[in-house]
Amino acid sequence: MKGIYxxxxxxxxxxxxxxxxxxxxxxxxxxxxxxxSAQNYxxxxxxxxxxxxxxxxxxxxxxxxxxxxxVHRVFHKNAGRPEECRTTEExxxxxxxxxxFGSSDCKCESHLFKIADYExxxxxxxxxxxx
Numbered sequence: 301m302k303g304i305y306x307x308x309x310x311x312x313x314x315x316x317x318x319x320x321x322x323x324x325x326x327x328x329x330x331x332x333x334x335x336x337s338a339q340n341y342x343x344x345x346x347x348x349x350x351x352x353x354x355x356x357x358x359x360x361x362x363x364x365x366x367x368x369x370x371v372h373r374v375f376h377k378n379a380g381r382p383e384e385c386r387t388t389e390e391x392x393x394x395x396x397x398x399x400x401f402g403s404s405d406c407k408c409e410s411h412l413f414k415i416a417d418y419e420x421x422x423x424x425x426x427x428x429x430x431x
Contacts, residue, residue, distance in 0.1 A: 331414070
């Protein structure tokens with residue numbers, strides 16, 4: 301299966317994380333939404349993100365390596381790569397982008413957003429991804 305996915309990540313207290321080339325970033329306590337794509341083996345990619353033991357390759361690997369960060373929910377959709385950036389545009393309407401995170405191979409400001417309005421996220425993403 302190929303497609304895009306959104307990881308809903310909770311951070312249970314303020315943390316600083318060294319995110320490779322992005323350097324040290326502060327993540328405030330709260331909910332985050334990360335948008336990614338896998339044009340081959342979507343299930344493997346998501347399973348990799350959910351595991352703790354892995355080589356750090358993507359920006360999200362650095363955040364998820366911190367024990368204070370935990371994936372709570374995964375949304376996914378069978379879609380081509382352009383849908384990944386369209387989804388980030390939607391999240392940018394209600395979320396706070398983490399500049400440069402996960403977007404080194406596109407023109408998006410970010411693929412990770414701090415989300416204050418979880419109900420918007422739950423409703424909108426459920427409709428968009430599942431509906």
